[in-house]
Amino acid sequence: MAEQAGTLVVSRTREELAAARSGVRGTLALVPTMGALHEGHRSLIRLARESADTVAVSIFVNPLQFGPDEDFDRYPRTLDDDLAICAAEGVDLVFAPSGSVMYPSRPQVTIKSGPMGAVVEGAARPGHFDGMLTVVMKLFQLVRPDMAIFGEKDAQQLAMIRRMVADLNVPVEVMGAPTVREPDGLALSSRNRYLSAAERETAAFLSTALRAGADAVGAGPAEVVRAARTVLDKAATADPPLVMDYLVLVDPSTFVEIDDAGYTGPAVLAAAGLVGATHLIDNLPLRFAPPELAPPESAPNEFAPPKES
Numbered sequence: 001m002a003e004q005a006g007t008l009v010v011s012r013t014r015e016e017l018a019a020a021r022s023g024v025r026g027t028l029a030l031v032p033t034m035g036a037l038h039e040g041h042r043s044l045i046r047l048a049r050e051s052a053d054t055v056a057v058s059i060f061v062n063p064l065q066f067g068p069d070e071d072f073d074r075y076p077r078t079l080d081d082d083l084a085i086c087a088a089e090g091v092d093l094v095f096a097p098s099g100s101v102m103y104p105s106r107p108q109v110t111i112k113s114g115p116m117g118a119v120v121e122g123a124a125r126p127g128h129f130d131g132m133l134t135v136v137m138k139l140f141q142l143v144r145p146d147m148a149i150f151g152e153k154d155a156q157q158l159a160m161i162r163r164m165v166a167d168l169n170v171p172v173e174v175m176g177a178p179t180v181r182e183p184d185g186l187a188l189s190s191r192n193r194y195l196s197a198a199e200r201e202t203a204a205f206l207s208t209a210l211r212a213g214a215d216a217v218g219a220g221p222a223e224v225v226r227a228a229r230t231v232l233d234k235a236a237t238a239d240p241p242l243v244m245d246y247l248v249l250v251d252p253s254t255f256v257e258i259d260d261a262g263y264t265g266p267a268v269l270a271a272a273g274l275v276g277a278t279h280l281i282d283n284l285p286l287r288f289a290p291p292e293l294a295p296p297e298s299a300p301n302e303f304a305p306p307k308e309s
């Protein structure tokens with residue numbers, strides 16, 4: 001039987017979820033999560049609340065998206081706290097399945113993330129995006145939301161989900177929500193709770209570097225990357241150091257690197273690295289504007305008042 005906490009229904013099996021889903025009237029927004037909810041997740045839930053009649057949150061630490069040397073076992077599992085946050089945010093339905101409910105057997109047919117899944121974060125974490133897309137597709141099939149909300153902090157994940165939905169004609173509207181940050185700029189992440197006080201100080205270099213890059217946007221792509229790298233070089237000598245995985249300037253919809261000095265249009269400056277044993281990622285959206293068109297010097301101004309003689 002599904003548990004009922006106030007008006008929040010908690011489903012742990014596919015049958016309980018199907019029963020809860022069949023009672024939903026109007027539109028349904030899903031916020032997929034791996035739990036360990038924080039202020040960033042609250043902002044996703046609030047956007048869901050504004051966008052749909054009913055809000056569902058899924059809480060599942062997906063083994064398929066973790067590599068063999070990654071933190072699947074130690075990933076924080078805080079279900080009671082998560083349910084309290086969902087109740088406080090007015091969530092209607094939580095789907096919190098076990099591993100065997102989501103994967104009764106090892107799946108043989110999975111989603112392949114293609115070329116976009118093999119670059120940037122995908123190059124640092126082989127197989128990660130295949131596992132992520134597979135669970136998101138399963139959640140879409142089980143919950144059948146009208147829309148789904150994801151954080152822009154995982155910009156490549158968001159771009160890949162948008163691409164999957166477009167390529168496979170999945171009838172779900174995908175919405176992104178802005179990254180929520182600590183006062184010093186550190187992007188909120190469930191993994192931040194792994195950081196010691198000293199590691200936490202080093203972690204702040206990541207967003208400082210991206211900010212420095214963004215401040216150089218008027219000087220072109222190469223200068224953006226150079227400005228960010230200068231900060232990251234300092235972070236590499238901090239104690240403990242930030243060990244960089246990547247710093248890239250990419251097209252936000254393909255994640256292909258931008259190396260054209262005259263590029264104009266949207267871009268994402270993305271960076272990731274290890275602080276101690278903790279993998280941190282962050283990004284900032286940017287826009288390279290075309291050079292200002294100088295007004296032609298001799299063009300007559302037909303709106304100018306007539307000169308007094």
Ligand code: PAF
Pocket residue numbers: 032033034060062065132135136154157
């Ligand atoms: O961003 C996350 O928390 C996860 O990658 C997601 C989208 C819930 C899939 O497991």
